Amino acid sequence: MTAPALRIEHRQQQSLTPRLQQAVRLLQLSSLDFAQEVHAALDKNPFLETDEGDVPGAAPAVAVPDMASDIGEAPAPNEGWASTSSIDRRAGASGSDVSALDFLAADVGLREHLHRQLNVLPLTPRDQLLAATIVESLDDDGYLRTALPELAGLTGLSPSPCEMSTALKRVQSLDPDGVGARNVAECLLLQMPDIEDPEVRGLASRIVSQHLDRLAHHDVAGLAKALEASASDVAHACERIRHLDPRPGWRHGSADVQYLTPDVVVRRVRGTWRATLNPAIVPRVKLNQAYARLFQQHRDARHGELAASLQEARWTVRNVKQRFSTILKVTEAILKRQHHFLEYGPLAMKPLGLKEIADEVGLHESTVSRVTNNKYMSTPSGVFELKYFFSRAMVTASGSTCSATAIRGVIKEMIDGESPSQPLSDPEIARRLLRQGLTVARRTVTKYRQLLKVAPVERRRKHA
Incomplete structure (x- = not known):
């Protein structure tokens, strides 16, 4: 040892x-x-x-x-710009204690916006409380994601299911259209009266209520077949639906x-x-x-x-x-x-x-x-x-190098110039890049497309 x-x-x-x-x-x-x-x-x-x-x-x-x-040249100091102090001086010249902050518009949140509308309706105190309970339970995007029976227990009034349903309909009738919906389909259906043409409105309502998944995937051909309507009518109805607001609450008091x-x-x-x-x-x-x-x-x-x-x-x-x-x-x-x-x-x-x-x-x-x-x-x-x-260097077929940012720029130019009825898929973009001497994998093209915030090919396709 x-x-x-x-x-x-x-x-x-x-x-x-x-x-x-x-x-x-x-x-x-x-x-x-x-x-x-x-x-x-x-x-x-x-x-x-x-x-x-x-x-x-x-x-x-x-x-x-x-x-x-x-x-070309830097502008002269203060040229064309008004300072806060100058605003204060102009406001003070009127003889009142007014500051620049008094000219700023105050943001009104969604719930306050809805409460203001409820306050001018001729409602009983009970109906007012039920509607207000629903308003306070809305998410920031305007959706109601709490079940009505659960909300009924919060009121302390033991309302009936019919009363809660009526209170919900009352909230859903307020501005903005679509507020108080419990899902996307209901939100869009609440906004259907905004579509003036009754035929387009009817077709759009069927699309939203029966085939919302096909609408999300821009499957115009599948919708036309399922609804027994022409592709042009379905495409027009889908385009009108896209003008509706799936998050109406964001119009007021957004983050x-x-x-x-x-x-x-x-x-x-x-x-x-x-x-x-x-x-x-x-x-x-x-x-x-x-x-x-x-x-x-x-x-x-x-x-x-x-x-x-x-x-x-x-x-x-x-x-x-x-x-x-x-x-x-x-x-x-x-x-x-x-x-x-x-x-x-x-x-x-x-x-x-x-x-x-x-x-x-x-x-x-x-x-x-x-x-x-x-x-x-x-x-x-x-x-x-x-x-x-x-960005890292990517070698081209000629032996030279280019940046990933430049390749994203090429991809954006391709997508900007594509045909609306035949948009470019990620594999096709990869093939076109290869013909230009740029070897880029399909999954890399997908990553760059997502960084550019460009939708997949199915969602970019538009039918005549």
Whole structure:
């Protein structure tokens, strides 16, 4: 049996300090989340204050100009734009305490919209309560997915099934049409009076009530055979059905739209594409030099907490500068390689990897990945996430390479130019790509079509 022994070994191991871990976490945050972090630091750190100066390298603090056209020169500051303060001044000139917020329209939710209609109907308190119970049980899309007997027990009035059915019909008679339905078929049937032609309305009602599955698959031939009607009449009825709203509740009080704020704005200036930081997303923060000097002059061992706050303030200011400097450098490197995309569209997108940009700006690939995550670029063609400009290279039959984005552009052009009566299937698109020297598997075509939000071939087919 061997005796225990002590041994000393030297090992090198990389580890992230808490400060570096925090920097990595902040780098991959969206600009909105990062601004919230900075504002939280402003609130609790006495050595930080708001900086009212201009942001170096940032675009002028004006609204983003029209990105639909090619931009030659940057517009003059404040040209053609009204600020909130000017609105406030005009409102104040009338002699009333009116702010710009008073001019904003208030959103009315679905339930409030329905309650307002019920309140003007000549109903007894009992009928009012039964109808209101149904309204409060509706989902956001306007459907009633709770059984009437279960709702009856919630009222505390012991209503009869007939009373609950009447209350439901009363709710279903309100605006918007189709509200209070218990399934898609009932929702569409409630909207049938919107179809003026009685013959089309009758045929559409039969389609919805008897053959909803065929309607979903655009099976016009099967519907015509099952209903003993002409294909043209069935196609017309189906087209009319598609103008109905399967989610009527979304017209009122839908979920708040999340708007994207671009981190950088790309413009063409004198024939050259240039990127500037969007000043709206850059936190205006700086070190309060007066407080810092006072602390340094009267510093002693009892002020350890203030010393930590000063160090934290300096790190915050440095992190803000470094973050946006890195974003701008990465964006400029992307523009250098993908400027043809801005001029000619997705078909001109080149293959691009993280390593190529990392080597250009002198960063690690993981850092570039974090920089491009949740960061957006505003261009004349739209707003794109920085990750959009990266794609793997695909080799063509000639030996050259193209990007997956370019292939998606080719697929979109094919679908846009297809015949409505004979749309292209995924295998046919793959065959056509092969004839152009692009070897793309059928399942890859399906994935790209889904990314383009294009329906399958059966749902795109239209009958004469």
